[in-house]
């Protein structure tokens with residue numbers, strides 16, 4: 379992925395919009411699950427999800443101001459990257475997208491874990 383000049387701002391915007399999505403989910407859940415305060419959010423973040431965790435925490439604190447999640451603690455669970463190597467025919471650990479297979483050097487890897495972010499659990503009241 380090519381980032382334009384001043385790419386850092388672009389990255390922060392990315393995390394900001396992720397946090398806005400998280401807050402949307404929390405507010406939708408609050409309506410259907412009948413809670414009015416979020417105390418803790420456990421967030422699973424894959425190593426390949428291209429999420430900058432410091433930027434995410436910073437954005438989260440900004441986004442939740444004045445919301446039901448204003449006091450919420452953010453717990454991050456990092457999920458390692460894993461891919462299926464079609465040459466070795468086995469799962470291999472990958473550190474970043476477009477890594478080569480650590481065993482055979484093949485680039486025919488299909489990422490099957492660690493490329494997503496999701497809310498795993500909530501503590502609410």
Ligand SMILES: [Zn+2]
Pocket residue numbers: 463464465466467479480481482483484
């Ligand atoms: Zn391989």
